[in-house]
Amino acid sequence: MPRRNPSRVRPQRRKREHHGEAGDAFRCVGCRLDVPMIAPGTAHRNHCPHCLTSLHVDHRIPGDRRAACRGRMTALSVTVRPDGEWLIIHHCQSCGGLSANRIAGDDNALALLRIAVRPLSDTRLPVSALLSL
Amino acid sequence: MSAKPIITETFTCVRCGLTVGASAPDGSRRNHCPSCLHSRHVVDRVEGGPSECGARMTPISIAVLRTGDWMVIHRCVRCGELTSNPVCGDDNRLILIRMAVRPLAQPPFPLETFGDL
Numbered sequence: 001m002p003r004r005n006p007s008r009v010r011p012q013r014r015k016r017e018h019h020g021e022a023g024d025a026f027r028c029v030g031c032r033l034d035v036p037m038i039a040p041g042t043a044h045r046n047h048c049p050h051c052l053t054s055l056h057v058d059h060r061i062p063g064d065r066r067a068a069c070r071g072r073m074t075a076l077s078v079t080v081r082p083d084g085e086w087l088i089i090h091h092c093q094s095c096g097g098l099s100a101n102r103i104a105g106d107d108n109a110l111a112l113l114r115i116a117v118r119p120l121s122d123t124r125l126p127v128s129a130l131l132s133l
Numbered sequence: 134m135s136a137k138p139i140i141t142e143t144f145t146c147v148r149c150g151l152t153v154g155a156s157a158p159d160g161s162r163r164n165h166c167p168s169c170l171h172s173r174h175v176v177d178r179v180e181g182g183p184s185e186c187g188a189r190m191t192p193i194s195i196a197v198l199r200t201g202d203w204m205v206i207h208r209c210v211r212c213g214e215l216t217s218n219p220v221c222g223d224d225n226r227l228i229l230i231r232m233a234v235r236p237l238a239q240p241p242f243p244l245e246t247f248g249d250l
Contacts, residue, residue, distance in 0.1 A: 060214075062181060072184045076217075078192035084239045089194060089206055089215065097179065098206070098215040100193075101232060109242050119233035 012043060029055055029072050040105030047075070047088065049106045053114075056092040058099065069095045078116045087111070147173055147189045157221040165192070165205065167223045174209040179217050186212050195220075203229070232233045 030053030039045040044063070047054040054073040057118045061068035071094030079087050079100065087100045103112065142155045146166035157163045157217060165172035170192040177184035188193040188211035203220040220229065237244070 077194045077196035078236045079206065080235050080239050084241075086236060086239075086241050089196065091196075091217075098217060100208070100215060103241065110247075113244070113247060114238075116236040119195045119203065120195060120237075122201065122203075 014043065028053055030074070042102055042104045043103060044102075045108075046101050047073075047090065047104075049104060050108055050111075052088060052107065052111050054090045054099075054101065056097060056099075062099075067097075069097065071095055073097075073099065074113070075115055077118075078112060078131065088112075088115075157223070158223055161219075161221075163221060163222075164212065164228075165190075165207065165216050165221075166240060167221060168225055170205060170225060170228050172207045172216070172218070174212070174214065174216075176216070178214060182244060184214075186214070188212065192228070194236075195229060205229075 012103050024038070026054075027034055027036050028048035030048055031051040033048055035045065035048055035050075037045050039049070048123060052075040054075075056067050056069040056071045056073050057065050069092060071092045073090035075088050075092035075094045076098070077089045079089060081087060086103045088103055090099045090101060092098075144155055144163075144170060145152050148171040149166060149169040151166055153163060153166055153168075153206050155163050155250050172190040172192075174186040174188050174190050177186075179189050186209060188209050190207035190209045193208045194206045196206055198204060204217045205220055205224075207216045207218065208213075208214070216246050
């Protein structure tokens with residue numbers, strides 16, 4: 001699907017250094033899938049396209065590789081940038097840290113949508129607030 | 134039965150200016166405005182302890198835990214740090230629902246195909 005407002009697309013930063021020189025693939029810590037580093041739509045593959053699990057390697061700045069944690073990060077929720085791009089909020093299972101990552105073109109659409117509708121499938125949903133929209 | 138100490142202090146919301154009591158209806162301490170859900174970056178999540186940023190934090194999404202509790206994800210407008218805080222009972226339901234449906238209003242892929250699944 002094309003973007004709603006393609007005028008405000010911000011150019012992505014070029015990848016300056018390549019981490020883990022040897023490989024062109026990594027193995028997902030969640031589902032053990034072998035994932036190629038080349039991703040459609042992004043130069044920074046940071047989560048598994050199948051189960052959306054990531055690894056806690058960056059500290060404050062994306063790509064700094066300064067986190068000592070190395071814990072597994074699971075997808076917690078989905079948010080939208082003002083330009084209409086989806087971000088996955090990852091939650092570290094070992095230290096509780098959070099990070100936001102852009103989705104890639106080959107990410108599992110069903111897994112993404114399940115996270116996105118999770119608040120709406122809650123039985124304690126305030127229906128009165130929905131009706132007043 | 135020992136009663137919980139009643140928190141009588143207030144704070145002023147940095148975005149909408151509402152004066153809010155620091156105590157939530159369930160007795161816990163509030164960390165965001167119940168009207169506009171904005172917060173302030175006063176706790177450093179990465180290092181722990183107080184943060185010297187102090188900037189406004191906007192709510193960006195809703196997360197549902199395994200227990201079914203809702204959390205608001207805040208992002209600092211100045212340094213970009215993310216925090217998650219539990220939703221209070223008197224938080225603005227309209228803004229909560231609006232944040233929950235926002236991803237579905239701008240899907241990156243056509244949602245029609247999911248009807249066939």
